[in-house]
Amino acid sequence: MRWEFESSRPIYLQIVTFLKESIASGVYPPGSRMPTVRDLALEAGVNPNTMQRAFAEMERDGLLHTERTTGRNVTEDTAVLEDLRRSLAQESVDEMLRRLGKLGMSSGEIVKMVAARAEEDAGRGEKIE
Amino acid sequence: MSILECKDLTKRYGSVTALDQMNLTLESGKIVGLLGPNGSGKTTLIKIANRLLQPTSGELLIAGSRPNEATKAIVSYLPDRSYLPEWMKVTELLEFYQDFYSDFDCAKAQELLKTLQIPDGMAMKKLSKGTKDKVQLILTMSRRAKVYLLDEPIAGVDPAARDYILRTIVSNYSEDALVLISTHLIADVESVLDEAVFLRQGKVILHKPIDTIREETGKSVDAYFREVFAC
Numbered sequence: 001m002r003w004e005f006e007s008s009r010p011i012y013l014q015i016v017t018f019l020k021e022s023i024a025s026g027v028y029p030p031g032s033r034m035p036t037v038r039d040l041a042l043e044a045g046v047n048p049n050t051m052q053r054a055f056a057e058m059e060r061d062g063l064l065h066t067e068r069t070t071g072r073n074v075t076e077d078t079a080v081l082e083d084l085r086r087s088l089a090q091e092s093v094d095e096m097l098r099r100l101g102k103l104g105m106s107s108g109e110i111v112k113m114v115a116a117r118a119e120e121d122a123g124r125g126e127k128i129e
Numbered sequence: 130m131s132i133l134e135c136k137d138l139t140k141r142y143g144s145v146t147a148l149d150q151m152n153l154t155l156e157s158g159k160i161v162g163l164l165g166p167n168g169s170g171k172t173t174l175i176k177i178a179n180r181l182l183q184p185t186s187g188e189l190l191i192a193g194s195r196p197n198e199a200t201k202a203i204v205s206y207l208p209d210r211s212y213l214p215e216w217m218k219v220t221e222l223l224e225f226y227q228d229f230y231s232d233f234d235c236a237k238a239q240e241l242l243k244t245l246q247i248p249d250g251m252a253m254k255k256l257s258k259g260t261k262d263k264v265q266l267i268l269t270m271s272r273r274a275k276v277y278l279l280d281e282p283i284a285g286v287d288p289a290a291r292d293y294i295l296r297t298i299v300s301n302y303s304e305d306a307l308v309l310i311s312t313h314l315i316a317d318v319e320s321v322l323d324e325a326v327f328l329r330q331g332k333v334i335l336h337k338p339i340d341t342i343r344e345e346t347g348k349s350v351d352a353y354f355r356e357v358f359a360c
Contacts (some may be wrong), residue, residue: 005320007349007352008345011320044320045295
């Protein structure tokens with residue numbers, strides 16, 4: 001299965017986003033070994049240089065590090081991982097606010113709706129943290 | 130390092146100019162899309178690189194030399210039509226390639242052919258077009274070449290076969306080689322390319338990395354192509 005890419009953004013940035021989400025959600029757990037550039041490029045259906053560029057970007061961000069003996073691993077630094085989780089969550093919130101803003105909703109209304117929805121889920125026994 | 134270079138390359142067929150003082154420098158280690166509408170000069174360029182045509186003026190250099198026996202030894206070429214003898218069996222084609230090319234990796238070709246599940250002893254003429262195309266591609270990609278020139282490798286096959294072909298290209302090219310893919314099916318190849326070259330009426334009108342085009346235009350290369358070449 002090739003990965004789906006939207007047309008308006010550079011492919012390497014879309015790969016970075018996808019891999020960050022995969023790390024934050026535990027598909028690639030802390031300290032685990034990442035697939036090789038070539039294997040992941042094949043899975044995604046992209047050029048290996050593009051995948052390499054995405055990996056380099058994530059190494060710069062401290063999310064991946066390369067060990068000479070064990071290959072490329074996901075960081076075990078909990079502070080870095082927590083930052084990642086928060087920044088991805090922040091992006092989702094920003095996106096939601098942008099869309100609701102377009103519908104003309106005030107921040108007060110939005111907060112109420114989110115709270116009501118969270119309560120509803122809690123009532124169904126779903127976990128709210 | 131530049132491995133393929135065109136300097137004021139011109140090709141005329143009678144009064145028709147197919148390549149018009151074209152300048153282009155391509156580097157090793159890249160997968161490059163040669164993109165342009167029909168008649169823009171894609172096949173002419175690839176044929177000159179294989180010495181199937183002679184330039185009218187200017188020159189094309191591969192690793193510093195005009196196309197000759199030495200460049201043919203490092204260039205793996207996939208023509209835009211079926212060229213293998215129809216009566217040959219796939220096993221005979223493997224021997225054929227081994228005789229012609231010292232860089233042909235027969236074991237690799239056999240490995241790749243296994244996935245196609247072609248019955249032993251089946252002649253080429255008995256195979257479907259899609260399977261024939263795959264066999265040709267496997268032979269082409271099983272050479273350890275410095276330059277792969279692929280003329281319309283995904284034209285005329287179904288979407289699943291396209292994915293198979295692109296995957297075979299990406300997983301088998303030598304990493305220090307140049308892969309030049311000519312096509313007008315841009316959406317299908319876009320994600321496997323490093324760079325795009327747009328050809329119009331025998332001239333290069335754009336040569337940039339794929340992600341740079343996306344960054345600068347906010348569009349996919351496919352969408353940008355449609356805009357540039359709108360009729």
